[in-house]
Amino acid sequence: MIEKFNIPDAFLMRFEKIDEQHQELVDILNRCVYALSSNSFNIFEEEISKFCPLAVSHFKYEEDLMLAAGYDALESHIDHHRVALEHLSEISKRNHDSIEAKWYILQSMFDNIVMDITKADLKFDEFLIASGRKLTRVQYGSAPNNS
Ligand SMILES: [Fe+2]
Ligand SMILES: [Fe+2]
Numbered sequence: 001m002i003e004k005f006n007i008p009d010a011f012l013m014r015f016e017k018i019d020e021q022h023q024e025l026v027d028i029l030n031r032c033v034y035a036l037s038s039n040s041f042n043i044f045e046e047e048i049s050k051f052c053p054l055a056v057s058h059f060k061y062e063e064d065l066m067l068a069a070g071y072d073a074l075e076s077h078i079d080h081h082r083v084a085l086e087h088l089s090e091i092s093k094r095n096h097d098s099i100e101a102k103w104y105i106l107q108s109m110f111d112n113i114v115m116d117i118t119k120a121d122l123k124f125d126e127f128l129i130a131s132g133r134k135l136t137r138v139q140y141g142s143a144p145n146n147s
Pocket of ligand 2: 059062116117120121
């Protein structure tokens with residue numbers, strides 16, 4: 001059983017509101033975890049229904065930032081987001097009557113966020129560092145809140 005979803009520090013972008021939005025997506029999933037653990041299925045449904053709309057606005061937010069930054073791989077990132085949304089829409093339409101199916105959906109949605117970060121967002125991170133818009137990972141130190 002899943003205890004709680006967490007985004008590893010290595011996946012932090014430290015740029016504008018990207019991390020905050022990734023965390024908001026994960027927070028929805030964790031509220032779903034709590035709802036499932038306490039058999040509050042109405043709360044589960046209410047929370048899970050917020051996930052796709054928030055993912056849509058997160059993707060739009062990133063694309064706007066990338067456009068403003070003159071990111072050269074914007075087109076492929078947009079394409080990646082489109083595929084991710086298709087996948088999310090397919091996941092959320094699945095029958096999730098059983099508890100096992102509900103857990104599976106949560107895990108799939110979390111995997112989707114992780115895929116967004118590892119397959120696409122971190123490439124934007126490299127671009128931001130290379131173009132001098134933010135510090136390198138080493139300059140930030142190993143952990144974000146270790147000051
Ligand atoms: Fe993202
Ligand atoms: Fe992204």
